Amino acid sequence: MQEFLQQLVNGVSWGSIYALIALGYTMVYGVLQLINFAHGDVFMLGAFFGFYFSRWTKIAQEPTLFGFFATLLFAMAACALVGVIIERAAYKPLRERPRLTALITAIGVSLLLENGGQLLFGVDPKFFPSLISETRLYESANLVISNLPVIILVVSLALMLLLRFIVMKTTIGKAMRATAFNREAAALMGINTNNVISFTFLLGSALAGAGGILVALTYPKIDPLMGLLPGLKAFVAAVLGGIGNIPGAVLGGMILGVSETMVAGYISSTLRDAIAFALLVVILLVKPTGLLGSRVGEKV
Amino acid sequence: MRKWIIFGLALSLSAGCAKRDDVIKIGEYGSLTGTTATFGVSTKNGIDMATEEINAAGGLLGKKIQVIVEDDRGLADEAASAVKKLVTQDKVVAVLGEVASSRSLAGAPICQENKIPMVTPSSTNPEVTKKGDYIFRICFIDPFQGEAMAKFAFENLKVKKAAILKDSKNDYSVGLAQYFAETFKGLGGQIVAEESYFEGDQDFKAQLTSIKGKKPEAIFIPGYYTEVGLIARQARELGLNIPLLGGDGWDSPKLTEIATLKKPGDALKDCYFSNHYAADDPNPVIQDFIKKYKAKYEEVPDAMAVLGYDAAHILYDAIKRAGSPEGAKIRDELAKTANFPGVAGQTTIDSARNARKPLVVLKIGEGGAYEYMATVNP
Numbered sequence: 110m111q112e113f114l115q116q117l118v119n120g121v122s123w124g125s126i127y128a129l130i131a132l133g134y135t136m137v138y139g140v141l142q143l144i145n146f147a148h149g150d151v152f153m154l155g156a157f158f159g160f161y162f163s164r165w166t167k168i169a170q171e172p173t174l175f176g177f178f179a180t181l182l183f184a185m186a187a188c189a190l191v192g193v194i195i196e197r198a199a200y201k202p203l204r205e206r207p208r209l210t211a212l213i214t215a216i217g218v219s220l221l222l223e224n225g226g227q228l229l230f231g232v233d234p235k236f237f238p239s240l241i242s243e244t245r246l247y248e249s250a251n252l253v254i255s256n257l258p259v260i261i262l263v264v265s266l267a268l269m270l271l272l273r274f275i276v277m278k279t280t281i282g283k284a285m286r287a288t289a290f291n292r293e294a295a296a297l298m299g300i301n302t303n304n305v306i307s308f309t310f311l312l313g314s315a316l317a318g319a320g321g322i323l324v325a326l327t328y329p330k331i332d333p334l335m336g337l338l339p340g341l342k343a344f345v346a347a348v349l350g351g352i353g354n355i356p357g358a359v360l361g362g363m364i365l366g367v368s369e370t371m372v373a374g375y376i377s378s379t380l381r382d383a384i385a386f387a388l389l390v391v392i393l394l395v396k397p398t399g400l401l402g403s404r405v406g407e408k409v
Numbered sequence: 410m411r412k413w414i415i416f417g418l419a420l421s422l423s424a425g426c427a428k429r430d431d432v433i434k435i436g437e438y439g440s441l442t443g444t445t446a447t448f449g450v451s452t453k454n455g456i457d458m459a460t461e462e463i464n465a466a467g468g469l470l471g472k473k474i475q476v477i478v479e480d481d482r483g484l485a486d487e488a489a490s491a492v493k494k495l496v497t498q499d500k501v502v503a504v505l506g507e508v509a510s511s512r513s514l515a516g517a518p519i520c521q522e523n524k525i526p527m528v529t530p531s532s533t534n535p536e537v538t539k540k541g542d543y544i545f546r547i548c549f550i551d552p553f554q555g556e557a558m559a560k561f562a563f564e565n566l567k568v569k570k571a572a573i574l575k576d577s578k579n580d581y582s583v584g585l586a587q588y589f590a591e592t593f594k595g596l597g598g599q600i601v602a603e604e605s606y607f608e609g610d611q612d613f614k615a616q617l618t619s620i621k622g623k624k625p626e627a628i629f630i631p632g633y634y635t636e637v638g639l640i641a642r643q644a645r646e647l648g649l650n651i652p653l654l655g656g657d658g659w660d661s662p663k664l665t666e667i668a669t670l671k672k673p674g675d676a677l678k679d680c681y682f683s684n685h686y687a688a689d690d691p692n693p694v695i696q697d698f699i700k701k702y703k704a705k706y707e708e709v710p711d712a713m714a715v716l717g718y719d720a721a722h723i724l725y726d727a728i729k730r731a732g733s734p735e736g737a738k739i740r741d742e743l744a745k746t747a748n749f750p751g752v753a754g755q756t757t758i759d760s761a762r763n764a765r766k767p768l769v770v771l772k773i774g775e776g777g778a779y780e781y782m783a784t785v786n787p
Contacts, residue, residue, distance in 0.1 A: 233442055234443075328611040332444075371615075374615035
């Protein structure tokens with residue numbers, strides 16, 4: 110039983126990372142119907158921004174809680190900026206073109222970031238400093254809960270709630286929902302849809318940046334290709350929960366994280382990815398719009 | 410190095426095909442980048458040192474040695490194309506490499522096909538030299554290494570129940586795990602869990618939690634240093650505080666940097682692995698080498714550097730004895746190598762083109778420093 114609980118803790122902390130990345134996919138899709146394949150690479154950039162920031166500011170040498178949050182905020186801000194630049198430079202000029210054009214461009218941006226990252230940061234993996242030293246919160250023979258998964262979960266949930274607040278309770282959030290519902294109509298109502306779209310990218314990329322830092326806390330190996338698989342999995346999570354739906358992305362991320370861990374722990378680690386994707390196929394067969402997705406109704 | 414290559418290229422272009430024999434070209438392939446980057450870099454450092462020594466003493470057969478290096482980025486298919494380029498385009502007379510057995514297995518058939526001798530400094534999987542009579546190695550093989558670690562665990566550490574965590578896509582790891590398990594069971598021990606991962610994985614907690622549930626007294630992890638470091642951290646985070654054991658794939662200056670939770674190397678404290686040499690061995694040959702290496706590269710050489718150095722010297726010596734850069738002649742002389750005084754012990758090539766050498770068991774102590782534990786003779 111305790112072993113099962115331990116696997117659950119492992120799975121939830123892994124799943125909350127997927128959820129954070131999946132949120133960015135889902136928001137951009139909700140507003141633009143664009144699958145931003147470069148999103149996983151923004152996640153990678155977040156980890157690298159944090160890595161260099163914590164070195165330059167010497168936070169890496171003397172980790173403090175304040176230093177961790179400073180690194181987190183820096184990575185989020187830098188990723189938000191990158192996200193807006195990507196949107197303005199690569200996607201905006203193509204907005205009135207067929208959707209496929211933007212999709213191919215997204216793949217291009219993703220490759221640019223991966224290979225540019227290899228050029229800039231080098232191909233060798235780097236090792237993220239332990240910004241938060243590990244302590245035990247609960248310990249028994251078969252169940253250990255350390256502070257790291259708890260921090261990952263708490264920070265992820267806080268960011269998700271903040272996002273929910275922005276989307277549901279603020280004017281810009283209302284404008285996002287309106288743009289998602291019908292871009293032309295929203296523009297006719299006096300909403301500056303260009304700014305709304307940029308803001309969507311800003312939010313999504315900031316979350317991906319946060320995901321990069323949180324992952325690096327427990328999984329310190331970072332390299333320019335680290336965004337590839339988590340990006341793909343987070344996309345699966347977003348589709349699983351119903352793409353365009355924010356609670357759906359969180360649910361999808363958690364399901365994927367927990368099921369991967371359970372498969373690796375109880376069946377075989379070789380089947381880890383296979384079963385995650387098989388799950389996607391099964392859920393989509395039963396419910397083609399994803400768990401919480403619906404054809405009509407609220408997007409974003 | 411690149412300048413040399415360009416210079417060599419310009420030279421061969423300007424002189425046409427008339428004068429391409431001013432240098433003896435040796436090919437080297439290795440992982441200079443990627444998750445096993447220190448393997449390739451250390452080996453290259455060792456080979457460079459040996460080459461400079463020979464060149465400073467007048468070269469080979471009256472010519473200078475030129476080593477052409479190809480980076481395979483730690484990928485088996487890249488290794489195959491690197492060797493193909495070295496053999497067919499650069500027309501090297503012999504090839505040095507690789508460290509990882511999977512990559513040596515990819516490069517060996519190409520050398521064999523073209524009758525170019527290949528010497529691997531540190532690939533330990535037995536299959537490598539079975540690829541043909543042009544493929545040599547100057548280190549021990551995995552059945553010996555797996556057996557030694559199983560005996561060490563059972564007899565010295567008094568472990569009765571062990572678990573295995575291996576990289577299931579890696580020939581070295583799968584082979585070593587198998588040899589360890591065979592010996593350990595033969596001694597009366599029990600393998601309570603056998604889990605696997607893939608190179609490049611980040612999360613090992615699911616496997617470790619499942620291993621923990623089976624209550625082993627030690628875990629044998631025959632992997633490479635990047636994953637081993639990450640596994641060690643996550644094992645400690647899960648409260649799994651038993652010794653971890655491994656093979657020569659652990660040896661890297663990066664290992665203890667990765668396996669750091671609070672203090673350097675603390676996640677691997679009191680863990681053991683088998684290796685080709687011990688840096689704290691008082692043997693003057695070893696200490697002299699370490700001094701020279703430190704002066705040049707400012708770090709203590711790992712086993713890959715030592716074996717790279719030895720492999721290059723053994724190959725150059727064979728070329729000298731052959732008196733000609735012809736593949737078949739070098740091959741014959743390599744096969745005759747006997748009692749060659751290397752840094753990592755005397756090297757004798759046996760009829761299966763492997764070397765029989767003792768191994769050392771090292772313990773990772775305070776601050777990530779390696780401590781010599783035992784020598785095991787074949």
